[in-house]
Every structure is written in structure tokens, then in C-alpha cells.
Amino acid sequence: MEALFDFYKYVLKLTSQIPEGKISTYKELALALGDEISARAVGTALNRNPTPIKIPCHRVLHSDGRIGGYKLGVEKKITLLEKEGFVIENESKKEDAGLKNFLDYVFRNFHSNYPLKEMKKIQDDLSRRVVVENVNDYSNAIICGSDVAYKNISDEEYGFGALIVKDRNIDKFKKFSVKIPVNFPYIPTYLSFREFPIIEKVINDAINAGIEKSQILLMVDGNGILHPGGIGIASHIGVSLDIATIGIAKSLLCGEIKDDNVFINSRLVGKKIKKIYVSPGHKISLETAVEIVKKFLKYNVPEPIRMAHIYANEMKNKE
Secondary structure: OOOOOOOHHHHHHHOOOOOOOOEEHHHHHHHHHHHHHHHHHEEEEEEOOOOOOOOHHHHHEEEOOOOOOOOOOHHHHHHHHHOOOEEEEEEOOOOOOOEOOOOHHHHOOOOOOOOOHHHHHHHHHHHHHOOOOOOOOOOHEEEEEEEEEEEEEEEEEEEEEEEEEEOOOOEEEEEEEEEEEEOOOOOOOOOHHHHHHHHHHHHHHHHHHHHHHHHHEEEEOOOOOOOOOOOHHHHHHHHHHHHHEEEEOOOOOEOEEEEEEEEEEEEEEEEOOOOOOEEEOOOOOOOHHHHHHHHEEEOOOEEEEEEEEEHHHHHHHHH
């Protein structure tokens, strides 16, 4: 599965709609994408603009009217805005420089399909299909761990996906890796859409190499049902690929902790173990997930994920 859309190109397409004599904001562009939580990622996309004057990202400001950053430098951004007739206040203090009466010029009439809203619909559909009970006997499961590392190469971002497949003898393992161009940034609660195409590819490579899909139990560096929508990356992968998964997160995304149990709206969704948060992804109960994680917990994270993290970074550093 490829990413549903190229985030970076879509942001630039929206930015191209801002006419001369108007400005917009990172938040307005995020809303045109379908979720204001993506405002920071909008800034990342604009910084990758290959033609920063032709595609007028100099017309995008902060929501309070401050000028903000610019790929060609703040002075150039101010010059371009003044050339278009805007009056800049506090110009001598770059961090405080802003557009006078900026609310009079804000452009909001973007033509958009609101792709992030479509992604939320996909998440809602997947969340209804999550199973949080043991589907198989996992005493003989093929335990795997996945992780992804990222690197910019010649102005393009690549994801290096790693999969560690532990033999039933836990001292033996196999390694798989992939390198894939990435066109979707990190956005809170949308991590699945960034990493799923990478992990899907490396898992399929393992299956094609003879790993029995029905026996896979994948530990994922991310959440399962411990997620605002009940569909963290571990659950997203599990439902989409029809495999058993466990979410292993290093920080608490949401929920309330009581005696190391994590609840969302009184529903038990995870367990804190040392410094990590374990939640069922798909086809497994919380109790069994915790039991298996503890078996492989040598350091602060389970060994399959720790090894996948090391391997992904080894692949990244070779580039």
C-alpha cells in the first residue's frame, strides 16, 4: 500500500492558490488539509519548496501575523511581502516582525479534498475491526519486531524499515530491511500513514522469504488501541495485514494511569511496564501482550524492537 497522497506536493498545491495581495497561515493550510494539528508539518513541507518564489510560500505566516521562517531567509520573505504592498511591523526584530492588519488579508478559500479527513475515516473504519482477544495460541508464535529510521538524501526523505524475526529459540533471528521514499511527515495521531507502507513492504518481504504469516506476532514501536481513535500504528498494521500485533510506546500519547493500568474513558487499553506502555494491537488480549513483552524485556524495550531499531539505523547510516 502506498501513501494515500503526497503530503508535500499537496501543501504546495494549496499554497499556489494564495493570490498576490493575500496571505494565509500555517493553520489555515492545515485546516484546508483537514486537520489543524498538521500546522507544524505544513511548515516542514513549505521548507521543501523547490521553487519558493513561483510557489508563494512567502505568503504563509503564523496565525498571529508574525512573518515566520522562510527557505530563502526572513529578509527575503519581508522583501517579497513589501514588494506586494504589505506593511511590515517590527522589521528590525526578525523574530517579532509581523504584518500590519494581517487579518484583513487572510486567504481561506482553498480548493481542497481535505485528505486528512479522509484518513480519519479510514482510521474509524479500521478501529471498528480491531480484535482485542487471543485469536491463536501464541506459545509457538514467530515473534517479530519492527522499527523505522529516516534520513534526508538529496532533498528527499527515505524510510529505512527493519524487521527482526525471532526464531522459537529466542537466541536465533533473521533480519529484513527496506528503503522507501517517504512523502508523508510525522503528524500526531497520523503516524500509521507515515510508517505503514514501509512496514508493510518489509513484512511482505519476510513472508515471501518463507516466514509463515499466520504465525507472526509483531511487536511495533508505537501504540495499539492506546490511541485517541483506538487505532494506533500497531492496530493499523494488524487489521490491514491481518496479523497479530502488540503496541510498544515509549511515551504516553493519551489516557489516564491507575496502578500502571492505562484507561481511556474508563476502558482499559494498556499497561505501563517500566518505561514503556504496552497495548494490544490486533488479535491479542492485553494480558497475553503483557506476558509476551515481559518475556522479551531485557532492557527498556523488548529485544525484537531494540534489535530492529539498531538494524534500521545501521541501514540508514550506510547511505
